[in-house]
């Protein structure tokens with residue numbers, strides 16, 4: 001029997017694109033079934049991430065119409081990463097492979113074919129990688145590039161130009177779910193899972209309809225989350241910085257001593273006041289960064305659930321059609 005595929009699609013206020021996404025994905029699934037690449041029990045699973053519009057009722061209608069659709073409803077908005085994880089954790093017991101993609105059809109759904117081929121070749125993780133960023137605004141492109149560079153510099157293993165369009169085999173998904181941390185940055189965690197992996201490149205288009213659910217504020221939070229959850233190098237930098245400041249202060253001490261023995265005590269006010277400012281600033285900055293990590297530790301110790309599923313719609317019909 002062919003392997004079962006689940007396509008997990010997180011949706012937050014996606015009523016404008018949902019009908020088109022559902023139509024295209026079910027066509028894709030039918031095509032893949034006909035080609036004998038996936039089994040009849042394959043599904044398209046929409047995860048409603050606490051949408052405020054008609055998204056969940058539309059998912060409900062889709063599920064009622066066609067057993068190929070499945071739905072997961074989160075009790076409130078928990079963000080893209082958690083919605084994805086909720087979908088994966090629900091799908092993992094039914095699926096042999098799980099593909100995650102955005103609801104807005106920006107990711108070329110035809111790349112799924114190549115991902116499934118790579119899976120059949122024995123890969124457990126297949127990363128969808130954007131072939132270019134030409135369509136992005138200059139701002140988004142340069143900030144994204146700076147972000148990837150910074151992460152690399154900080155020692156985090158992350159696949160360049162890969163977002164959350166990927167295929168996971170069942171065992172890779174199970175391994176991913178065994179990461180218990182609350183501050184989850186999937187792009188950084190998936191490479192930690194290991195197993196054989198490869199990449200498939202695709203052209204990323206415009207959002208089919210609706211507005212981006214990632215405004216600048218959310219994007220910055222996401223970047224900060226990624227950095228602080230993947231790397232503790234900032235602490236190392238503080239340590240090195242502190243060591244450097246100590247060395248400089250030694251020189252200053254000698255200088256102050258020499259000045260004192262020469263009798264020029266009152267001049268030097270400038271250097272004193274500069275030291276106070278520089279050190280004050282450095283200390284404050286250092287305390288801020290350490291605070292970031294303490295805050296993280298605090299959140300982790302609480303071990304809050306990453307999501308709470310309110311209800312699951314999942315037809316067990318074998319042929320995927322009704």
Ligand code: UDP
Pocket residue numbers: 009010011012013014049077078079080083101102103104106207211212213214
């Ligand atoms: N999304 C989500 N919860 C959120 C924000 C976004 O599930 O709180 C979903 C959204 O529905 C979409 C995906 O995450 O399927 C990516 O969002 P979007 O396309 O708006 O981001 P962009 O492509 O602009 O970075």
Ligand code: MG
Pocket residue numbers: 102104106207212
């Ligand atoms: Mg998008």
